[in-house]
Amino acid sequence: xxxxxxxxxxxxxxxxxxxxxxxxxxxxxxxxxxxxxxxxxxxxxxxxxxxxxxxxxxxxxxxxxxxxxxxxxxxxxxxxxxxxxxxxxxxxxxxxxxxxxxxxxxxxxxxxxxxxxxxxxxxxxxxxxxxxxxxxxxxxxxxxxxxxxxxxxxxxxxxxxxxxxxxxxxxxxxxxxxxxxxxxxxxxxxxxxxxxxxxxxxxxxxxxxxxxxxxxxxxxxxxxxxxxxxxxxxxxxxxxxxxxxxxxxxxxxxxxxxxxxxxxxxxxxxxxxxxxxxxxxxxxxxxxxxxxxxxxxxxxxxxxxxxxxxxxxxxxxxxxxxxxxxxx
Amino acid sequence: xxxxxxxxxxxxxxxxxxxxxxxxxxxxxxxxxxxxxxxxxxxxxxxxxxxxxxxxxxxxxxxxxxxxxxxxxxxxxxxxxxxxxxxxxxxxxxxxxxxxxxxxxxxxxxxxxxxxxxxxxxxxxxxxxxxxxxxxxxxxxxxxxxxxxxxxxxxxxxxxxxxxxxxxxxxxxxxxxxxxxxxxxxxxxxxxxxxxxxxxxxxxxxxxxxxxxxxxxxxxxxxxxxxxxxxxxxxxxxxxxxxxxxxxxxxxxxxxxxxxxxxxxxxxxxxxxxxxxxxxxxxx
Amino acid sequence: xxxxxxxxxxxxxxxxxxxxxxxxxxxxxxxxxxxxxxxxxxxxxxxxxxxxxxxxxxxxxxxxxxxxxxxxxxxxxxxxxxxxxxxxxxxxxxxxxxxxxxxxxxxxxxxxxxxxxxxxxxxxxxxxxxxxxxxxxxxxxxxxxxxxxxxxxxxxxxxxxxxxxxxxxxxxxxxxxxxxxxxxxxxxxxxxxxxxxxxxxxxxxxxxxxxxxxxxxxxxxxxxxxxxxxxxxxxxxxxxxxxxxxxxxxxxxxxxxxxxxxxxxxxxxxxxxxxxxxxxxxxxxxxxxxxxxxxxxxxxxxxxxxxxxxxxxxxxxx
Numbered sequence: 001x002x003x004x005x006x007x008x009x010x011x012x013x014x015x016x017x018x019x020x021x022x023x024x025x026x027x028x029x030x031x032x033x034x035x036x037x038x039x040x041x042x043x044x045x046x047x048x049x050x051x052x053x054x055x056x057x058x059x060x061x062x063x064x065x066x067x068x069x070x071x072x073x074x075x076x077x078x079x080x081x082x083x084x085x086x087x088x089x090x091x092x093x094x095x096x097x098x099x100x101x102x103x104x105x106x107x108x109x110x111x112x113x114x115x116x117x118x119x120x121x122x123x124x125x126x127x128x129x130x131x132x133x134x135x136x137x138x139x140x141x142x143x144x145x146x147x148x149x150x151x152x153x154x155x156x157x158x159x160x161x162x163x164x165x166x167x168x169x170x171x172x173x174x175x176x177x178x179x180x181x182x183x184x185x186x187x188x189x190x191x192x193x194x195x196x197x198x199x200x201x202x203x204x205x206x207x208x209x210x211x212x213x214x215x216x217x218x219x220x221x222x223x224x225x226x227x228x229x230x231x232x233x234x235x236x237x238x239x240x241x242x243x244x245x246x247x248x249x250x251x252x253x254x255x256x257x258x259x260x261x262x263x264x265x266x267x268x269x270x271x272x273x274x275x276x277x278x279x280x281x282x283x284x285x286x287x288x289x290x291x292x293x294x295x296x297x298x299x300x301x302x303x304x305x306x307x308x309x310x311x312x313x314x315x316x317x318x319x320x321x322x323x324x325x326x327x328x
Numbered sequence: 329x330x331x332x333x334x335x336x337x338x339x340x341x342x343x344x345x346x347x348x349x350x351x352x353x354x355x356x357x358x359x360x361x362x363x364x365x366x367x368x369x370x371x372x373x374x375x376x377x378x379x380x381x382x383x384x385x386x387x388x389x390x391x392x393x394x395x396x397x398x399x400x401x402x403x404x405x406x407x408x409x410x411x412x413x414x415x416x417x418x419x420x421x422x423x424x425x426x427x428x429x430x431x432x433x434x435x436x437x438x439x440x441x442x443x444x445x446x447x448x449x450x451x452x453x454x455x456x457x458x459x460x461x462x463x464x465x466x467x468x469x470x471x472x473x474x475x476x477x478x479x480x481x482x483x484x485x486x487x488x489x490x491x492x493x494x495x496x497x498x499x500x501x502x503x504x505x506x507x508x509x510x511x512x513x514x515x516x517x518x519x520x521x522x523x524x525x526x527x528x529x530x531x532x533x534x535x536x537x538x539x540x541x542x543x544x545x546x547x548x549x550x551x552x553x554x555x556x557x558x559x560x561x562x563x564x565x566x567x568x569x570x571x572x573x574x575x576x577x578x579x580x581x582x583x584x585x586x587x588x589x590x591x592x593x594x595x596x597x598x599x600x601x602x603x604x605x606x607x608x609x610x611x612x
Numbered sequence: 613x614x615x616x617x618x619x620x621x622x623x624x625x626x627x628x629x630x631x632x633x634x635x636x637x638x639x640x641x642x643x644x645x646x647x648x649x650x651x652x653x654x655x656x657x658x659x660x661x662x663x664x665x666x667x668x669x670x671x672x673x674x675x676x677x678x679x680x681x682x683x684x685x686x687x688x689x690x691x692x693x694x695x696x697x698x699x700x701x702x703x704x705x706x707x708x709x710x711x712x713x714x715x716x717x718x719x720x721x722x723x724x725x726x727x728x729x730x731x732x733x734x735x736x737x738x739x740x741x742x743x744x745x746x747x748x749x750x751x752x753x754x755x756x757x758x759x760x761x762x763x764x765x766x767x768x769x770x771x772x773x774x775x776x777x778x779x780x781x782x783x784x785x786x787x788x789x790x791x792x793x794x795x796x797x798x799x800x801x802x803x804x805x806x807x808x809x810x811x812x813x814x815x816x817x818x819x820x821x822x823x824x825x826x827x828x829x830x831x832x833x834x835x836x837x838x839x840x841x842x843x844x845x846x847x848x849x850x851x852x853x854x855x856x857x858x859x860x861x862x863x864x865x866x867x868x869x870x871x872x873x874x875x876x877x878x879x880x881x882x883x884x885x886x887x888x889x890x891x892x893x894x895x896x897x898x899x900x901x902x903x904x905x906x907x908x909x910x911x912x913x914x915x916x917x918x919x920x921x922x923x924x925x926x927x928x929x930x
Contacts, residue, residue, distance in 0.1 A: 193823055195879075196869070263871065264824070
């Protein structure tokens with residue numbers, strides 16, 4: 001496999017449409033889960049955060065990268081080659097190099113088996129050890145690397161471990177596999193606050209092992225904590241992207257600004273001073289959107305102009321990062 | 329296993345059915361001993377219509393057969409038919425439900441159509457006709473016929489459960505680890521489905537036993553497979569109840585009821601322990 | 613400020629095959645009229661159990677082992693279920709965790725509220741409807757919502773409906789358990805602000821259970837921090853953030869990533885199990901300020917200054 005480009009991962013104009021049955025006869029509801037998403041991650045191990053709320057399309061991106069779904073149009077390239085080609089011809093290699101950590105530490109374990117099986121399976125599937133002894137020592141090493149004690153963990157069933165232990169166990173699985181790209185889908189949202197930092201530290205440290213991370217979350221705080229670059233996604237479109245300091249210190253898009261001001265700050269001297277208004281747009285569930293006309297954020301934007309209703313802004317370089325908004 | 333401790337209903341059910349099975353297994357030995365090598369269905373072995381005594385705890389029937397031995401044989405054959413047909417039906421149901429539930433799409437559509445068609449067919453008359461017109465119906469054929477009409481109901485119930493298990497994150501993790509579809513179906517999904525398989529199995533067993541008994545009561549079915557239903561049929565046709573043969577008519581019914589009750593207890597027990605929504609209420 | 617609720621040494625245990633899980637193991641707390649009290653702590657600390665205990669919503673295998681909850685001169689623990697049921701919604705109200713997901717999907721929002729109202733007080737359908745509409749209005753929901761089904765609403769809106777339901781009969785206290793978890797950030801802010809306003813608008817005392825310290829920073833007046841089934845610190849919000857006394861409180865505050873700083877540090881170790889609380893101070897296996905006495909003696913909760921409570925040997929009580 002020759003590398004024709006220097007990008008580890010590249011999404012080009014990816015569109016994903018889901019059709020749902022509608023109550024009106026003979027009509028199907030079309031939902032644009034992703035409309036024209038493009039971004040890339042380069043070969044150098046980095047953490048790229050994808051920040052968005054429920055219905056923004058972040059989980060869809062996750063599934064597309066892992067090949068669990070196919071894009072309706074556009075390309076997803078890993079090391080310059082489409083994911084579909086990887087899965088068709090080089091599936092084992094792709095699975096070895098691109099891995100995932102899920103949000104729910106309990107449901108990722110098959111309750112029928114002991115937790116050890118998760119590690120043994122990857123060793124067997126990818127031929128990571130010559131014999132049983134080497135496998136056992138690799139397992140121990142990986143558990144210790146993520147702060148777990150093998151004697152207390154091995155041989156147990158998932159329900160016998162705590163949420164924090166289970167999620168760290170998944171980190172051990174990543175450690176053994178050493179993928180090139182790790183997609184982490186809300187990995188700490190179900191963990192206690194006091195345990196999140198140590199988990200995220202491991203994700204950061206994985207960079208030293210050559211593992212790049214696409215960190216998907218709704219929580220700007222944790223995204224700020226571990227990422228190098230950040231992308232803000234809303235209703236299937238990326239609105240702003242750049243290095244994390246640039247985007248957080250100098251947010252350009254109205255949605256980014258809204259996110260930042262809506263986060264409760266753990267400082268009683270810095271309470272919110274403004275009041276949020278309720279509007280009809282927030283009443284109903286947001287899940288992708290049903291038309292591709294206009295800017296995705298039009299209905300909620302305080303700065304909405306006529307042009308925003310009819311046209312979709314493209315991604316532009318503004319100041320030190322990129323944003324997709326007609327204000328610029 | 330903790331289910332015995334957690335669910336007294338399950339335990340009681342298991343005990344009853346095991347007892348019945350043991351009795352059925354011992355039947356050949358017991359009857360050889362009691363009848364001196366004769367078959368329990370042999371007519372005229374003893375005097376007809378004797379009242380209960382030490383030699384004949386349930387008396388003899390209008391054909392001169394020892395009622396107790398007859399019932400033991402009946403139990404054996406009823407259980408044989410039920411478990412054979414039930415097993416066949418369950419295996420088919422599980423395989424097809426797994427294929428349909430996991431693969432979805434056209435495979436699902438096909439299997440669902442077929443199972444719906446079978447469910448819609450009035451099974452009883454067809455089974456009756458087959459049994460009436462086919463010459464030699466042995467145990468295996470009988471079981472096959474009964475199983476054929478039994479698998480569809482189980483399969484239909486199992487499929488949505490499998491379809492939901494397919495959505496679990498650990499299945500996605502398996503896919504991402506490079507598992508093939510077959511591996512996922514057998515190693516990830518089915519083990520978690522075992523309790524439901526047992527439930528489907530017990531419904532299949534009781535269902536086919538009921539169907540077989542129903543056939544017998546109208547006089548259909550091979551006479552050389554003397555199931556409890558057949559015993560009841562003989563009793564009815566010889567006017568046994570009117571003549572005061574209470575044991576002959578009532579004991580087979582009681583035994584059949586025991587089988588159904590024990591299987592149902594097992595079902596309810598399994599449901600209590602494994603159904604996550606019930607768990608919170610029963611506190612198991 | 614006058615006291616409205618007095619919890620005295622409340623214990624709620626859960627029966628298991630391995631013995632009793634002592635999820636709430638002796639909690640004493642006073643709630644003052646008109647305040648917003650925050651109860652903080654992580655999963656397993658007992659904060660939800662505390663609310664369930666006060667509201668007598670503990671289900672088997674859980675049971676109230678001992679303790680008193682004094683409200684209006686009566687001990688709620690000893691009250692008959694029938695009598696207490698009349699107090700729910702009218703005196704003491706509750707927004708359970710995840711309540712937005714337990715709205716009935718097959719009846720309209722208005723119907724649900726009316727059903728609830730009628731089951732608690734004896735009035736006509738029409739009067740109940742008026743109360744329901746008014747409650748929805750008072751939390752700023754447009755009247756269109758009354759005719760909608762819950763699945764048509766977003767999570768945040770469903771949560772607002774639950775808030776409306778909890779205040780429609782004008783209770784004196786509302787207990788809210790993780791009221792804005794799993795909501796989008798903007799909805800979170802909106803709903804949190806609404807809960808904070810319940811006091812100004814309706815004179816309701818609010819007790820909010822939440823593990824996210826930032827929420828408490830935004831709306832709580834006082835915070836009560838729990839760990840391993842007990843209270844470890846109580847104090848005014850500002851004091852707790854500026855000078856946390858208990859090592860666990862300090863650890864908790866340091867562990868939170870925020871946009872203000874790119875630093876956070878987790879507390880080492882894992883939370884203990886209610887089946888087997890550690891001897892002595894329950895936090896001692898994870899504490900960096902540990903002394904000999906901490907391993908043997910469980911420190912009592914002491915009031916070391918006005919309204920400032922802490923259970924730690926560093927501050928005496930050994």
